[in-house]
Amino acid sequence: MRKEQSSNAINEQFLFQVCALNSAISVISGRWKSQLVYSIYQGNNRFHLLSKALPNIAEQVLARQLKELEAQQILLKKIIPGTTPAGIVYELTLKGRELVPLLQGLCNWSNKFAAGAPVPVPAYQAGAGG
Amino acid sequence: MRKEQSSNAINEQFLFQVCALNSAISVISGRWKSQLVYSIYQGNNRFHLLSKALPNIAEQVLARQLKELEAQQILLKKIIPGTTPAGIVYELTLKGRELVPLLQGLCNWSNKFAAGAPVPVPAYQAGAGG
DNA sequence: TTATTGGCTCACAATTTTGTTCGCTATTGC
DNA sequence: GCAATAGCGAACAAAATTGTGAGCCAATAA
Numbered sequence: 115m116r117k118e119q120s121s122n123a124i125n126e127q128f129l130f131q132v133c134a135l136n137s138a139i140s141v142i143s144g145r146w147k148s149q150l151v152y153s154i155y156q157g158n159n160r161f162h163l164l165s166k167a168l169p170n171i172a173e174q175v176l177a178r179q180l181k182e183l184e185a186q187q188i189l190l191k192k193i194i195p196g197t198t199p200a201g202i203v204y205e206l207t208l209k210g211r212e213l214v215p216l217l218q219g220l221c222n223w224s225n226k227f228a229a230g231a232p233v234p235v236p237a238y239q240a241g242a243g244g
Numbered sequence: 245m246r247k248e249q250s251s252n253a254i255n256e257q258f259l260f261q262v263c264a265l266n267s268a269i270s271v272i273s274g275r276w277k278s279q280l281v282y283s284i285y286q287g288n289n290r291f292h293l294l295s296k297a298l299p300n301i302a303e304q305v306l307a308r309q310l311k312e313l314e315a316q317q318i319l320l321k322k323i324i325p326g327t328t329p330a331g332i333v334y335e336l337t338l339k340g341r342e343l344v345p346l347l348q349g350l351c352n353w354s355n356k357f358a359a360g361a362p363v364p365v366p367a368y369q370a371g372a373g374g
Numbered sequence: 375t376t377a378t379t380g381g382c383t384c385a386c387a388a389t390t391t392t393g394t395t396c397g398c399t400a401t402t403g404c
Numbered sequence: 405g406c407a408a409t410a411g412c413g414a415a416c417a418a419a420a421t422t423g424t425g426a427g428c429c430a431a432t433a434a
Contacts, residue, residue: 122275122392122419128300129279134354135347136279141354143273145252145422149259149266161381170258172423177382187357198431199380209357216349217265223346224264224271227317227339252389252422275392291411302393307412328401329410 141186146171146179148217151188151206155214159204180204188213271316276301276309278347281318281336285344289334310334318343 117123129136142148150164158167164176171179183189188210194201206214247253259266272278280294288297294306301309313319318340324331336344 117419120392120419121394125275125300125392129276132279132298133282133351134358135282135351137358138350138354139273139278142350143269145255146259148269149262152263152265162379168262170255173381174383174425175423178422181382197380199429201380202382209353212353212356216346216353219346219349220268220272221263221265223339223342224268226342228264228267247389250389250422251424255422292409303410304395304412304414305393308392311412327410329399331410332412 141188142213142217144179144182146175147183148213150176150179150183151210151213152217154189154204154206155211161202161204164204183210271318272343272347274309274312276305277313278343280306280309280313281340281343282347284319284334284336285341291332291334294334313340 126136126140130140142151146168149168153164153167158164161173161176161180164180165171165173168176180189180191184191187207189204189206192203192205194203256266256270260270272281276298279298283294283297288294291303291306291310294310295301295303298306310319310321314321317337319334319336322333322335324333
């Protein structure tokens with residue numbers, strides 16, 4: 115549970131006020147979270163599909179992270195009628211869908227500068243070999 | 245210190261392998277971190293300037309976060325010669341500079357969907373009033 | 375009757391992150 | 405001799421996140 119008056123929580127709130135960037139980061143920064151968003155985007159829109167796509171995640175953790183993403187309005191749950199036990203489909207909201215290209219941007223950025231990747235050279239240096 | 249063999253650490257590594265997205269998230273997700281990148285980008289390139297820009301951060305925490313950002317090659321330190329005590333300038337690397345627009349994207353995304361913001365309406369619904 | 379399915383909730387333990395206290399460098403100025 | 409400056413490092417405490425063990429629902433198949 116949150117302490118609300120801890121320095122930690124106060125600093126978090128402070129950052130939220132400084133720039134919405136920090137709220138965005140806090141939304142996507144939990145373990146599994148952005149990967150879940152991306153997995154759902156790819157069509158793994160059921161609990162067991164996500165479980166299969168990310169074999170290391172415990173079901174309890176999966177449930178918790180999904181719940182948080184729902185609270186943050188990144189996704190929503192829809193009950194599939196006439197199934198037993200009732201199945202649930204996870205769908206990205208507009209907010210969630212618009213997050214995806216940003217995540218892809220981060221992915222590309224990370225790949226570009228990964229260890230072992232060819233060193234990126236600024237344009238004005240490229241070919242300036244002597 | 246890291247435990248390396250904890251489920252937590254193993255899962256983190258697992259996600260790093262699934263997609264570079266997860267490495268990117270782990271780079272920017274510490275408290276203060278992306279705000280520091282942005283502050284440096286805005287010209288607060290000295291320790292005391294950052295301290296002033298973010299009055300709530302403890303100096304030791306600031307030092308630690310800067311050190312981590314340096315280890316992740318987001319920024320680098322340059323000693324100002326002939327000053328006493330020796331001053332240090334923080335500069336974004338290419339990797340750091342290319343992170344900035346992604347952070348701005350996250351900021352815009354967050355603002356767009358913030359509570360109180362006008363509800364974004366998909367194009368095909370806009371004006372479909374009957 | 376018991377196991378199985380799909381999706382969870384709750385409480386607690388393990389781990390990690392964040393903040394705090396103390397101290398250090400080395401020079402200038404009072 | 406002592407404070408101030410600019411920038412930290414180490415060790416520890418507080419808080420937050422993540423993982424784990426147990427169990428629940430309600431129908432249906434074995």
